[in-house]
Amino acid sequence: MIQKGFTLVELMVVIGILSVITLVISQPLANVIKYQRESQLNDNMRDNLQFVMNRMEKELKTSTDVTIDTTITPNKLIFTDQFGVSTGYSHSLNNDEILRTSSGNTTKLTENTVFKVTKLVFNERLYSLVDSKGLVTVSIEATSLNNKDKVSMQISVYPVN
């Protein structure tokens, strides 16, 4: 009598092969899912930082009397904005955030529930010793909440006024 169907050995072999294939393919697919989850968080951090940088650039470009207060650590950038209001940017070391102070009001430019700002450094490069207005450089370093992703961004602005 001719037997139909698969033998137990054949089934075991097929299941074994399929398991190996699934294992091999599942790793890249798991990475894809993990990457998507992480990249969404990191994209938020980068976009947020770029927004802050663009805002600073825009504000500094039209500002006057830019000075860097190096008497405090971390240093603070103080300037007069286009409306004549004394404004400042500083780094809150306790909260890992960037703060903006204007007319006595302090607002957060970044949120430590999204990412942590680990460094905010201001630098002014004068063209010569007698120069009164120089190139202002702002450097920011931030890390994601899980400390896996680190971003460093930098802008240099020469105020037009």
Place this chain on the structure above:
Amino acid sequence: MKTKKGATLVGSLLAITILSTTLVSALNLQASISRSKFFLQYDNTANLLVAEGLEIVRFIHDKTKNTPPNPPNLTNITPGVYQLDYNTIDLTTGYNSTCLTTGVNSTCDLELDVNGRYQLSSNIGNKIFYRFVEINTSSTIPKVTSTVIVKNPRGGIEKKYQAIIQLY
């Protein structure tokens, strides 16, 4: 008639082809994601560094254009390709770069200092960011091209970011 046992040659080949294609696709997908992830994380920084390159040249230009005796001249800006960082205040001497868009090298690489600032590197080694500006004065209005190249130290794949302004 004797019953045939086992798989046919065509059947085996088909199975091997399908399995190989699946495996190659999965591995390609992972490699492609790794590549795009590398460049994606530096996209924003590279764009800001391109803009910074233009701003530094504009700063030097604005500081020197009204210098007597022949304003507006380009006293401290002469045509050429230069490496530069935020500390650069002169584009006539000392900063000439051998960097070209066809191949970056250690004369134009940037690195983070201890304060988290991007500046010209002080040591030799694989870097991620390379920047140079090209100043062209062939027309009456000087043209500045800022280029940043992000290079993956592992594998050497590059991505180029570029922007152009005219100096008035």
